[in-house]
Amino acid sequence: xxxxxxxxxxxxxxxxxxxxxxxxxxxxxxxxxxxxxxxxxxxxxxxxxxxxxxxxxxxxxxxxxxxxxxxxxxxxxxxxxxxxxxxxxxxxxxxxxxxxxxxxxxxxxxxxxxxxxxxxxxxxxxxxxxxxxxxxxxxxxxx
Numbered sequence: 001x002x003x004x005x006x007x008x009x010x011x012x013x014x015x016x017x018x019x020x021x022x023x024x025x026x027x028x029x030x031x032x033x034x035x036x037x038x039x040x041x042x043x044x045x046x047x048x049x050x051x052x053x054x055x056x057x058x059x060x061x062x063x064x065x066x067x068x069x070x071x072x073x074x075x076x077x078x079x080x081x082x083x084x085x086x087x088x089x090x091x092x093x094x095x096x097x098x099x100x101x102x103x104x105x106x107x108x109x110x111x112x113x114x115x116x117x118x119x120x121x122x123x124x125x126x127x128x129x130x131x132x133x134x135x136x137x138x139x140x141x142x143x
Contacts, residue, residue: 002043002054006036009056013037022107031107044104044139051132061143064104066097068136081118093136095119098126101140 003015013036021030034043034056044055048067057063074092079099086092099114102122106112119126124142131137 002032002034002045002056005054006034006041006043006056010036010041010058017043023111031104031109044101046100048135051135053137055139057141060141062105062107062141064101064106064140066100066104066138067131068093068097068100070134070136077115079114081115083118090136094128094138097136097138098128098140101138102126105140105142 002017006015007013016035017032019027019030019032032043032045034041042057042060042063044063044065046053046066048069051067053065053067055063055065070089070093072089074086074089074096076086076092079092079096080086084095086095096114098119099117100110102117102119103109103112103114105124122140124140126138126140129137129139
C-alpha cells in the first residue's frame with residue numbers, strides 16, 4: 001500500500017521500502033523507511049482496528065501519524081506530562097495520538113516515555129485529522 005501511495009503522489013520510479021529498529025537494528029519491526037529513485041522520503045504508518053493509515057511527506061525531514069480508538073482504558077500515569085490533563089476518552093485519544101505521532105517523528109516510538117513529551121512544545125507542525133467514528137488521528141511533521 002505504501003509503495004502505491006508514494007508512486008501516486010510522486011510519480012513512478014524505483015521504490016524501496018522497509019523497516020529499521022533504531023534500538024536493535026532489526027528490519028522486522030521499527031520505523032518504516034522509503035526511498036524513491038535513491039532519495040529518502042519520510043513515511044509513517046499506523047493501525048487501529050480495521051484502519052490502516054499512511055503518511056508521506058516528501059518535503060519534510062520526518063513525519064509521524066497515529067490513530068487511536070477512543071473507547072479504551074487510558075494509562076494516564078504513562079501518558080500525561082506534569083502540565084497536561086485530559087478528561088474525556090476523546091481528549092485522551094487525541095493526546096495519545098499526538099504524542100505517538102511526535103515520538104514517531106523523533107524515531108523513538110514508545111521507547112521514550114510519553115510523560116517526557118509535551119504536545120504544545122513540539123517544534124514542528126501537529127495537526128488533528130478527520131477520523132473515522134470512534135477514533136482520533138494526529139499527524140506530526142518536522143522540517
